[in-house]
Amino acid sequence: MSDKKRVSRRQFLNYTLTGVGGFMAAGMLAPMVRFAIDPVLQKQEGGTMHSVISVDEITNEPQRVEWTVDQVDAWYESQVQKTAWVYNDENGDILALSPICTHLGCTVDWASNDQYPDQFYCPCHGGRYTKDGVNVKGTPPTAPLPVYEHEVKEGMLYLGDSKSRKGA
């Protein structure tokens, strides 16, 4: 064995020391890190569907519907209000759009700006979406408004979680 490849006693001790130190750090930190990242690894539960509005009341014009959801935030349980813009599209299908602007999370409003009567308008930075929720090019948002999962049961519209859509 050439002299270069030989591990000196000192080097050997250094390697062992690093190993033992690594073991101690891992033993201490592994449970703590797993503890800290637990929320990341928690599986998302599918949200339950909530009855929000009678199907008969839905028109071609987007209208604002509100409902409350029981939210469990670790040890804190509360009721959270949710909002959606609901209307029938050209094919007669129900579309429920989330009002949360995909730019920076402000709340968009239907036809609130006189200049754009047929669009969703965000007052924060002037972001605009067409009626089907697709963002208008040249305005700040880069993705369409999220869509709520929906189903119709016994003449009532049920809404679930909102799903974000790919950018246009």
Add this chain to the structure above:
Amino acid sequence: MLQKLYDWVDERVDITPLWRDIADHEVPEHVNPAHHFSAFVYCFGGLTFFVTVIQILSGMFLTMYYVPDIENAWKSVYYLQREVAYGQIVRGMHHWGASLVIVMLFLHTLRVFFQGAYKKPRELNWVIGVLLFFVMLGLGFTGYLLPWDNKAYFATQVGLEIAAATPVIGDGIRTLLAGDPSIVGAQTLTRFFAIHVFFLPAALFGLMAFHFILIRKQGISGPL
């Protein structure tokens, strides 16, 4: 690559002497358990430090879930212990570590005392060490309240009554600690939290730094 980075920093900051001083300092034969098994008594100080490190780390992680508020404190502890992965272990480390650190400190103190290691020139380091002991007891006392269970609540009430027995300033001390002259409640919990998480650890770090600098400066006491 790493060597080059080191050289670059070393040229500018001259860090070699800093770590060489710590790495190369002399460890005499009489404290080395490899040569004399009875030298294991010298491990108590190091183990105290080790448990302290565990306490600091586990405490930091626990505050990710804990809230110091009488409505939610118990619920958050219950949640982190039952619902969060390894919550039982992390809280357990902090809980049992608190006991172990006292045990280790006690053994370390007895070692130093019976060896007469506090004699000239190491008087000052003994005083700092005893102050560290007091800080640890304070951390134990304040930490006991934080889960806000019955045990915590009633033990703290007893502790505050003992503090209130001090002549003249007793009631003042009690109010200062509890935040209210008669209630052990919301203000007590936030105060104890602040003391446990900020004030006493700050004192602990300062005193520990002093303790270690003095050990490094004076060296370990010689054999008997």
Add this chain to the structure above:
Amino acid sequence: MHRGKGMKFVGDSRVTAEKKANLPKDYSEYPGRTEAFWPNFLLKEWLVGSVFLIGFLILTAAHPSPLEQQADPTNAGYIPLPDWYFLFLYQFLKYQYAGGEFIVLGAIVMPGLAFGALLLAPFLDRGPERRPTKRPIAVGLMLLGVFATFWLTYESVQHADYAHRAEKYGVNVEAVESEIDKSGPGWEVYEANCMSCHGEALQGQGNYPSLMDTEKSADEIKDIAQNGIGQMPAGIFNGSDEELQQLADFIKNAGSGGGGEGGSSEGESSEEGSSEDGESASGH
């Protein structure tokens, strides 16, 4: 080290420009078997630390840290107990000349003297001798203090029944996590007549037993509500027969009705039970 004229610095700093060899110190010629701290000695220390850590982790895994019921300032029956390292002081104050009228003596003067002496030990024990046998007074006093502390702690532990406390004051996991149907009429009757003793979740407290998963029949429950049982006096329930029936049905069904996923049928609140539940709960 280079001193005086001819010193070179890095830029305008005071860091010396001279290259020094980065070599470990050589202790081979020292008398005795001196070692360098890094890596020789630290390796031994860390090996001890590793063994310690393994033991420590086994301890934490084997004994989940206890958590009692949420603090209830109105709980008059609770017997307080401090953490074990304060027990010596707690026990000391029980004695006649340390507590009561002498509380200042017991709580302030005596501990103050003891800890003050500990703090100032180097200034009280000033002789040059280090061997314990050569300084009998200091060592004797310390032994006395250590012995007294141990003895007081032992006395206090003797009087505290930890197993009983864990059972009586521990969290009844099942009760906390069960969901009781509070919508029916039975809950209202329960709330009005029984809740103050048997608790919001039928979990009981102290001497009041848990009503969860009771083995008694509806008729027996009716009888107990009216006529009492054991320490429970008669005549606690006052209401109509209809309400009595609703109450009996409510208590009978409370255990089986709620609960949710798993765990509610194991009728134990021990620490082992709770740790198992904790693991299964975290797996969702």
